[in-house]
Each structure stands twice: as C-alpha cells, then as structure tokens.
Amino acid sequence: xxxxxxxxxxxxxxxQRQDAFTVLRExxxxxxxxxxxxxxxxxxxxPAISLLRTSGLPELLGGLMEPVLGRLGIPAETxxxxxxxxxxxxxxxxxxxELIRQYGPDSLVGRTVSVMLGSSETTFYVVxxxxxxxxxxxxxxxxxxxxxxxxxxxxxxxWICRLLWGR
Amino acid sequence: MLxxxxxxxxxxCLLLGPIRGWTLSPDQALLSGxxxxxxxxLELGPALCLWSMLLxxxxxxxxxxxxxxxxxxxLRRLFPRGWAHEQIREALSENLGANLLGLGNAAxxxxxxxxxxxAGLSGGRASDELCLLVVLNTASLQLxxxxxxxxxxxxxxxxxxxxxxxxxxxxLCSVLAGLxxxxxxxxxxx
Numbered sequence: 001x002x003x004x005x006x007x008x009x010x011x012x013x014x015x016q017r018q019d020a021f022t023v024l025r026e027x028x029x030x031x032x033x034x035x036x037x038x039x040x041x042x043x044x045x046x047p048a049i050s051l052l053r054t055s056g057l058p059e060l061l062g063g064l065m066e067p068v069l070g071r072l073g074i075p076a077e078t079x080x081x082x083x084x085x086x087x088x089x090x091x092x093x094x095x096x097x098e099l100i101r102q103y104g105p106d107s108l109v110g111r112t113v114s115v116m117l118g119s120s121e122t123t124f125y126v127v128x129x130x131x132x133x134x135x136x137x138x139x140x141x142x143x144x145x146x147x148x149x150x151x152x153x154x155x156x157x158x159w160i161c162r163l164l165w166g167r
Numbered sequence: 168m169l170x171x172x173x174x175x176x177x178x179x180c181l182l183l184g185p186i187r188g189w190t191l192s193p194d195q196a197l198l199s200g201x202x203x204x205x206x207x208x209l210e211l212g213p214a215l216c217l218w219s220m221l222l223x224x225x226x227x228x229x230x231x232x233x234x235x236x237x238x239x240x241x242l243r244r245l246f247p248r249g250w251a252h253e254q255i256r257e258a259l260s261e262n263l264g265a266n267l268l269g270l271g272n273a274a275x276x277x278x279x280x281x282x283x284x285x286a287g288l289s290g291g292r293a294s295d296e297l298c299l300l301v302v303l304n305t306a307s308l309q310l311x312x313x314x315x316x317x318x319x320x321x322x323x324x325x326x327x328x329x330x331x332x333x334x335x336x337x338x339l340c341s342v343l344a345g346l347x348x349x350x351x352x353x354x355x356x357x
Contacts, residue, residue: 001328002217002221003330005221006221009221009224009228010224012226012228013227016228017185018224023224024220027219027223028216028218028220031217031218032216034215034271035208035216041210042207043204045173045198046207047200047201048173049326050196050197051176051177051193052179052180054180054190054191054193055180055183055189056183056187056189056190057180057186058271062233073228087169088169091204092173093314095316096315097203097321098203099321100318100322104322105318105322105323106324106329108193110324111333112320114315114319114334115333116284117314117338118314118316119309119312119334121305121306121307121309123305126301126305127305128168130279130282130294130300130301130304131282131301132230133279135278135284135286136286136292136293137281138292138293139238139301140356141348141352141353141356142293142301142302142305143350145298146302146305146306148344148347149305149345149348150305150306151344152341152345153338155340156340157337160336160337162331164333
C-alpha cells in the first residue's frame, strides 16, 4: 500500500524532473533530526510516567473519574491520558504507548488511545509557542476554545471507537 | 509548566506509592522508563524516517501547495483581515497545508509568521483572528497520523492504519468544536 503510494510519488517526481534521490535524502535527514530532537524529552518524561504507573495513581484516578467518564462514554483507562495530553506531548506519547502495549493495539482501549493521540495536539505548548513568538501578552480566549476542541476530540474518539469496534 | 508537572508526578507518587503499594520498585520503574524511551525511539525511528522521506517528496511535488489552494476559500472566510495582506495570506496557507500533511517542520515557522503578521495588524493585541489561528493549530489537522500508526505497528497491531477514518472524523469534530467555541468567545470576551 505504502509502496504503491511511494511509486506514485516517484513517478510524479520523475515527470516533474525533480531530483528525487536528493529530496528523499533530505527527508530522511529531517526524520532523523525529529527522532533525535524527541529523545531527550522522552528520556526526561518516560521515567516519570513509568513511576506514575507503578504508584497506582492511574487506577485511583480512573476509579475517581469513572462515574463522570462512564456517563460520557469515555473509557476510564484513559483518564490520566486526558489530563496529560494538553500539557506534554512526550508524556502523552509515553503513557499512550504503554497503554497501547498493555491493552493491545487492536483492543477497544488501544484503539481509543490511538485515535485520541492521533487527533489532538499539545494545546498548552502550542499556545505558548505562538503567543510568545508573536510577542503578544495575554491569550484571551485561545486556551478555553482550544480546550473545548480537545474535549470534543476525546469525546468523539471514545464514541467513534465504540461504535466501530465495540461489542 | 513542565517543571511543575514533573514535580507533581514525583510528589504524588512518593505520597501514593507506599499507601497503595508499589507494583514495581520505584527505582526500577525509573530505569525501565528510560529504557522505554530509548526503545520507542528505535522502534518509531525507521517508520518516521520513511514517512518523512515521502512527505518531503510530496511537498516538493507541490502537494502541500495544492492543498493550500484548495483550502483558500475557507481561510479567506476565517481570516478576512489577515487575508487582505499578501504575506499573511501566504503564511496562513502554508501553515494549513503543512499541518494537513503533518509537516511539523514547515507548519510551525509558517504559523509563527502568520501570527506575527496578525499581531502586527492589531497593534500587538491578541486579536480574534490570532486566537483563531492558535486554536486551529492546537487541533490536530494531520491527515495521516504517522507517529501513532508507527506506535501501533511497533506494538504488534495487525492493521496500524485501521484507525484512519476514526482519526479523520475525530479531528473534524475537534476543529468544528474549536471553531464553534471561537465564534461564541469572540462575541462575549472583552
């Protein structure tokens, strides 16, 4: 599937007389850079996440939030992920990867976690990067509106996954 | 923010661990976390590099420019003031196109250029259009969530990309909710 797609791209590049090899090499370099840039943050946050999971906090939090989450249709197993996702991309990736491994990538929880991770961003990080780069103090309604979007993402991820893959 | 988060995690764990009973010794947990970080990079690295190569090719062929052009009627309506300025217009289109393809390297610089331009128009205030740009960027617009797919493949999924339709619907819901909240907020927020 991916191979077919790659072949199509190569054909288009050939028709446009692009130097595909150089472009691909540049892409590979950027991919490596992304991974290398990611690693230090993962090394800081993964141990903290691992500690969190052995302390029993996820289960406690899941139990506390279950009445609310259950009514909203969100799996209680994802409770900690909901809290971490807007704060830290690396922490969410760490927790998400452990949840996917623990419950299995093709389980309902695993799929819900995947969809949540794939359709949300690190809200607070993005807000701070944009406003500080633009030199603007005070973000007015950007944070509440962005959190609304996150909430909609978590809710719809839970509902869609249950609809498609729930028993 | 992150400093506070880290401290809270350690503090809560040391408080909670002895009460609830550690499932693994905390020192071992730290080490296994670091191992996981390195392992995840090794597992995700090859897929991310492959995807990044294809993305680079897609961008060079002009796919993100095509996407930007297709979406320009939408952007014109969302950012009427910014759209009147050529530089902001280009930065906005580039930001959206790169976001859709998942080109973080290209999306953020373009987004920041657009944000600076919009801030300039409003004399350094957080105008409605600037807030809207940020809200759009906090909702993930990425069409192919490559990292998550790689994560699923590494965990042994039979169909790592099976979640794609769900991710699209979910992203759409999230963007619509962001736009709805923005439309409400700009009326009531001073």
